[in-house]
Amino acid sequence: MKENQAPLIMASQGEEAVVTREDILKLMKARDEIDEKIVALGGILESNRVGMTEPLVDQEGYPRNDIDVYQVRHARHKIICFQNDYKALTKRIDSSLAKYHQRLKDQGTSGTPMAMEVDSPTSEVVLSPIAKVNLVSEGSPAFHAGLKVDDVVLSFGSLDSTNFTELSQIGSLVQRSVGSMVSVKVKRNVQTVKLALIPGPWSGRGLLGCNIIPYDAIDR
Template sequence: MGDNIHAPTVASGPTSGAERRDWSKLSMPDLMQEKERIEEELKALSAVLNSHGVSMNSTLTTFDGFPRDDIDIPQVRTTRVRIIHLRNDHKEVMQYLEKGLHAHFAQLQQAQASATTNGTTVPSVLPSSTLENGTADASTLGTPFAKVNSVEVGSPADQAGLKTGDAIRNFGTAHWLNHARLSKVAEVVQQSEGRPVLVKVSRKEEGGSQTTELDLQLTPRRNWGGRGLLGCHLVPL
């Protein structure tokens, strides 16, 4: 009986399918949809492993080297292979998303610099043609990833001007590409205690359809009279 029964029987390839995807040909919205699809499938596959009480590294043999009889070994091994492929896909998709985002900023800065020289006005976003080249447009750049569910009176969030219903576009270095279900936000908060953090929010006007974009300075701190460093509750979108 081999010692590596827990190892995948199929080599982990670069993509999740038999045919390699060319991510460079996808637009930013399409890449975002792929990212969400992959994350949903990874979540479902992780649930499969959890139902067997194993992880990606759990041994599938007993202490004396025999296959475990308390789990479906073929299913676990197949699930692990799929997870490996999907993780590779996710890494590549994220690379192209970040590349497109950086390209957008670079072109925008260049356009603004040119406008300053020529004394003309530059729109805040690039033309929709940039979407065809795999760069971001207004609908994808700074996409909201969290919503303010509640704000405590007198809290750091309240003093910064954050309001219930605000949509978070950026929280320091956390944004729609890397927030990881808000864990990145928690990391920023812990690392920024006593120091202001730039928070970009979209706020819908009461009784209207207009949306206002705001840049707020939020300083996480203790001893403000309530729980936590912010005094607000965020929920992922």
């Protein structure tokens, strides 16, 4: 093999280390693990019936006696830390994917595009629809994320057909994710599309600017 035909996993002298498919999959796995931790911590907030922004003191400035203040404060702090880690890993994944694709293009290496493998499930579990979008307001976070009316939701963050039971779960996840990216996978006609949604205040109502209904409620 000639020097200019080195394998993809080899780095030329003076170059930064070459990003491999395995590197990217490891980053994605680490990000999924962080997402699971955020969900678990969110359960602590749910059990105390609070989100990320409610005050922890009463009107007189004393710690609230209807919640576990220490537990909630600790959970909020950890969620913020994990959300920052999640954002950082997402940037690394995007950067690594760009480098991976560019190297394949430069070297003329054939093979399945990494983006295809990223969007493919890592197990044999086939996700069933959990909800459907029937309204998207222009200028809203959902609008900018690319959600469209009639999109069938396959997963919303860590929620999918294996653990989804009611719409309130999406509401809770959105409350915990203000300002952070939520990965949403939808089925649009015959295509599966992966979107990045960032819930947050906008000129309209709510944090998403869309209306989602349970898929089971649809008259098909």
